[in-house]
């Protein structure tokens with residue numbers, strides 16, 4: 001699908017806005033994190049949880065984005081969104097890695113992306129500016145279309161690039177699992193296929209950070225089935241702009257999202273696409 005992107009001046013302004021709101025929401029979730037985080041509600045299954053801070057972070061992001069960009073739409077993981085007239089939608093995950101947040105594992109992030117197209121249509125949308133912020137490590141992964149991707153920590157800023165890995169049996173591969181038992185069983189079968197073919201597997205617990213890890217060369221590749229647009233929107237852009245390859249069926253999305261160093265493109269996409277067809281869609 002041919003989706004026209006805004007000009008670079010607007011994209012740069014929206015990248016800065018994404019970074020700013022992701023940072024302020026990230027500080028909120030860390031500063032206000034109680035010693036014992038409680039589950040406020042469950043969603044698709046008993047282990048798909050929402051904490052009070054997921055909703056507070058979403059409310060904060062929504063208010064900041066509505067104030068700065070009243071004509072844009074907002075689609076977020078938690079309750080509350082907005083329709084718009086500008087053709088731009090903010091796709092936001094107020095805490096990606098909620099289970100890590102619940103347990104105090106320092107691998108969660110606020111993910112904010114400006115996209116064109118309809119994020120509810122597989123293959124029908126594309127991010128063009130975004131940021132993923134891990135408030136515990138103070139790492140901000142930012143990108144905009146055509147302008148590369150960077151990691152900002154304090155005053156330090158450096159461009160991101162994936163690894164030079166070009167051999168599947170040397171690849172460190174990140175993945176994640178959904179919340180429903182039936183899906184997890186199928187995902188486990190795919191891992192069983194993959195495990196003997198790669199260096200090792202990692203399951204960090206945040207899809208947004210997994211995509212940024214491919215961008216930063218912290219893993220060689222990542223794949224997952226069952227992702228929502230808010231899990232992947234900003235990380236997809238960061239990975240592509242860093243020079244990684246990102247794909248899936250009809251592009252990255254619920255059916256499959258994969259990302260890898262460019263040298264792994266053919267081998268990795270073949271193995272995860274075949275495995276997904278066999279185990280998840282069979």
Ligand code: IPD
Pocket residue numbers: 077093095096097098099175176177178179204205206207208224226227231
């Ligand atoms: C989840 C995380 C996790 C992934 C799940 C996502 P949430 O998002 O990104 O790593 O494996 O598929 O649902 O629920 O923490 O926002």
